[in-house]
Amino acid sequence: LIKNMEVHHHPDLHHKRKKFREYFLEFLMIFLAVTMGFFAESYREYSVEKARAGEYARSLVHDLEKDTAMVRIDTLQMGIISSKIDSLAAFLKGKGIRDLDNRQVFAYTHFDCQYRPYTWSRATLDEIKGSGSLRYFSNDSIIMKISAYDALTKHLDQDFNGDEERKNRVSEKRNRIVDLNYGLEDSIVFWRMSPDSIMRMVMTKELREKRPALHLLTRDMNDIKSLLNDYLEVQNQFKGRGRVELPHLIREAAQLITLLKKEYHFKDD
Numbered sequence: 045l046i047k048n049m050e051v052h053h054h055p056d057l058h059h060k061r062k063k064f065r066e067y068f069l070e071f072l073m074i075f076l077a078v079t080m081g082f083f084a085e086s087y088r089e090y091s092v093e094k095a096r097a098g099e100y101a102r103s104l105v106h107d108l109e110k111d112t113a114m115v116r117i118d119t120l121q122m123g124i125i126s127s128k129i130d131s132l133a134a135f136l137k138g139k140g141i142r143d144l145d146n147r148q149v150f151a152y153t154h155f156d157c158q159y160r161p162y163t164w165s166r167a168t169l170d171e172i173k174g175s176g177s178l179r180y181f182s183n184d185s186i187i188m189k190i191s192a193y194d195a196l197t198k199h200l201d202q203d204f205n206g207d208e209e210r211k212n213r214v215s216e217k218r219n220r221i222v223d224l225n226y227g228l229e230d231s232i233v234f235w236r237m238s239p240d241s242i243m244r245m246v247m248t249k250e251l252r253e254k255r256p257a258l259h260l261l262t263r264d265m266n267d268i269k270s271l272l273n274d275y276l277e278v279q280n281q282f283k284g285r286g287r288v289e290l291p292h293l294i295r296e297a298a299q300l301i302t303l304l305k306k307e308y309h310f311k312d313d
Contacts, residue, residue, distance in 0.1 A: 097180035100172055101304040104190075107165035108297045111197075114163055119290050121159035122282040128155045129279040131239060136272055141265040146223050146258045149268070151242040153218055154228075157211040157278045162204055164197050183307050189300040196293050203289070207281060214274045221267050223258040226250075 132152045136144075169190070172178055181187050226246050237245075250257065262268070304310065 096177065097182075098308045100168060100177060100180065101308045102310060103168040104172075105301050105304050105310065107168050108193075108301050110165045112294055112297050115290050115294060118159045118162065119286050122286045122290075125155065125157055125159070126279050126282050126286070128152075129275045132275060133272060135239070136268065141260075141263055141268065144260065144268065146260045147243055147246050148239075149260060150222050150224065150226065150258075151239040151246065153222060153271075153275075154239075154242055157214050157275070158208060162197070162200055164201075166197075169194055181307075183303065186300070186303050186307060189296065189303060193293070193296050193300055196289075196296060200285075200289060200293065203281075203285060207278070207285075210274070210278050210281065214271070214278060217267075217271050217274055221260060221262050221271055223261055225258060227253075 135148070135152050172190070173194075178187060178190065181190070226249060228245065228249070249255070
């Protein structure tokens with residue numbers, strides 16, 4: 045009976061102690077795995093941000109090109125207004141109130157002192173700022189140019205508000221000096237018409253409709269001079285805007301476009 049009994053061997057619960065080399069290798073494997081995962085995630089985020097920056101850059105280039113075209117038109121309008129003010133100043137030079145009639149002053153002041161409002165293409169720029177995506181641009185020069193351009197457009201918006209106030213002041217004063225009741229419809233054609241052509245149009249309308257001649261609403265030459273001063277103030281503002289600020293903005297936009305195209309390897313569309 046004793047011979048048939050099985051002998052049970054208990055497992056050896058005493059593990060052999062690992063060598064330092066084995067612990068170090070295990071630690072190194074875990075460290076490398078974590079590090080590689082971190083770098084892989086960082087690279088993925090970098091790739092996503094770089095791709096997003098490229099999308100923003102392309103959209104921003106299109107917006108800047110539209111802004112530049114818009115500003116060139118405003119600059120042209122300011123030049124036309126300034127030229128008409130020159131004509132008014134030359135016409136009034138050396139004249140007294142008795143040398144003027146309503147028809148003449150009407151013709152030489154029959155233009156609007158306001159260029160069209162700035163219509164900046166801000167969608168991309170506002171999204172970049174609002175989402176904190178400016179950090180996607182790794183080139184510091186691009187970041188500085190974007191910030192400077194944004195500040196300049198806001199400054200020009202403030203200038204426009206001042207220009208509009210001056211335009212309203214001129215219009216109000218003109219309404220107190222010139223009888224405007226000629227029944228002419230305002231038209232873009234007047235931008236291209238000379239004062240002589242406008243006077244002929246007025247005279248033709250008076251003769252055809254047998255209208256009596258209209259008279260100036262003032263007999264004081266100082267009122268006319270005050271009106272001219274307001275026009276000249278408008279002109280001075282436009283000259284500064286057209287010779288300095290707007291050309292500066294166009295240069296800034298062009299430089300930013302060049303930087304973006306170079307950084308993100310855009311080809312001209």
